[in-house]
Amino acid sequence: NTANKGKARDFIIPDKTINPTFYGFKVSLKSGDPVALKSSVSNFDGLSRLADTENCSLPIFSSVDGQFTVGPVVWTFPNTTTSFWFLESVGSIVQTAELSMEIAVVQGTMDCRLEAFKLLGINNLMYEFADETWKGWILGKIVSHALSSMDNNQLISQASADITKSIAEDFGNQWCQQQAAIRSM
Incomplete structure (x- = not known):
């Protein structure tokens, strides 16, 4: 458990990379920033193992390496102006996903x-x-359909490296703190 309850990370995605369509017609997504969709990611507290972890422990060295699932991660794009034909509305796009990742931490x-x-x-x-x-x-129906019809990770892939690094760093920090507590006993 990465103990990230309530924390949020901010990420920016260039809006030129997002081109959703609904039955061939463009769906426009814009935030207050003309060149980017601003978002925050939260709910990193659901970290679980996909398989057994490999632990190595020597008097001067210890490590953990494993595959984990985190989530559902909640990714929010607040104050997004969405338009399709003559309809326009301002709201939040909320995306949820589970991320599978491999993490290795060394002490x-x-x-x-x-x-x-x-x-x-x-x-x-x-x-x-x-x-x-x-x-x-x-x-809401149009946006959900348009985004779901895109490449399955097109929206999240723009910041996936930052998201993955953030989650892995938090896991690493928690593991390192736990190891420090064990060694000080």
Whole structure:
């Protein structure tokens, strides 16, 4: 468990990379920034093992290496103006996904650090457009369909390296703190 309950990380995605369509017609997504969609990612607290971890422990060295699933990670794009034909509404796009990743952390006599991390996959990806108006309800259906029809990880892949690094660093920090507590006993 990475103990990230309530924490959020901010990420920016260039909006030129996102081109959703609904039955061939463009769906426009814009934030207050003309060149990027601003977002935050939260809910890193659901870290679980995919398989057995490999632990190595010597008097001067210890490490952990394994594959983990984290999530569902919640990715929010607040204040996003969405338009399709004559409909326009401002709301939040909320994306949820489970991330599979490989993490390796090493502790030596001098330091403890994240040695390696890699995103293995994105699973159970879902989208929702949150706006309480009737236009928002209609656009919510259109946006969810348009984003789900894109390459399965197109929206999340723009910041997946940052997200993966953030999760891996938090896991590494927690593991290092635990190892320091064990060694001080």
